[in-house]
Amino acid sequence: MQKRPSSSVWIYLIMTFSLSILLSIFIGVTGGEHTPYQAAKFTSMFIPAIAVFILQLSGESFVKKGLQQFPLSWIPIALFVFPVVIHSICVPVIAFQNNSQIPWQSWLTPTGDGLYHAPAEKGWGVLSKSGLIFHVFLNAVAGILAVSMLAFFEEIGWRAWLLPRLIERFDMKKGVVICSVIWALWHVPFIIGGLHHIEHAPMWILLLFYPLGNIGAGIVLGWLWVRTESIWIVSIAHGSLNNWGQYLFKFMDDITSPGQTSALIAALNLSLFVLGMIFLGMIRWPRNDKGHLGVYK
Secondary structure, eight states: OOOOOOHHHHHHHHHHHHHHHHHHHHHHHTTGGGOTTGGGGGGGGGHHHHHHHHHHHTTOOOOTHHHHOOOGGGHHHHHHHHHHHHHHHHHHHHHHHTTTOOOBOGGGSOOTTSOEEOOGGGTOOEEOHHHHHHHHHHHHHHHHHHHHHHHHHHHHHIIIIIHHHHHHHSOHHHHHHHHHHHHHHHHHHHHHHTTTOOTTOOHHHHHHHHHHHHHHHHHHHHHHHHHHOOHHHHHHHHHHHHTGGGTGGGGBOOOOOHHHHHHHHHHHHHHHHHHHHHHHTTOOOOOOOTTGGGOOO
């Protein structure tokens, strides 16, 4: 017989959703996507960790096992599963939209002096080919490290705290799906408030497709947690989704057509949803170990 979610789970959900709504209202009333407080988008990733910290003050235990395990063999999967899938679907879509051409930014073509003149906002200066490769590599490494550090605080709440409790009260597969759906719904206020705004994309497109992508990505992250019980691995995968998942797009010309932008958003999020369904089918382990996943009662 399935158990009902404990009061601590409901308290966690009330806190995380309340804080996400309050942050979204603040962004909305200060200009939405044009708010001068765009940096506030990063504070959203601290909300789950804040909720867990408050629950700990009340005596609620935390899955510390996830902090102690860092299986290095899983790093390649965490780093590349999302970027490979996203780019393999979205780059052909972009090429199709541009007559079989990838719209690389003009500065990526060397000028008459054989050098690459990076835009001033990048701060890369004038580069040789080797210098360009080095800066792209350095930017990728710095990006994944920074975003994974932020994702760590979000994963403290969703995969390291909430998911084991949902698995304990339902079962492994249902727990992963329920956690992913909740995680997707948690992002909805950010879309409405303008925090997750995409230029030239109608809001209804974001509201339609982003939750599907988040559900799919959440299932993959849940699968990684089930297999590794490592908050570090799921944080790297989450960081890779947010950073490397759209990495090549940073070097392409912006899409200004709402139709093309909508098609790209649909392709990206549907690819994540399908990926999640594939990974969901690989969650087959029976729940026969009460200590599995470090669940505390």
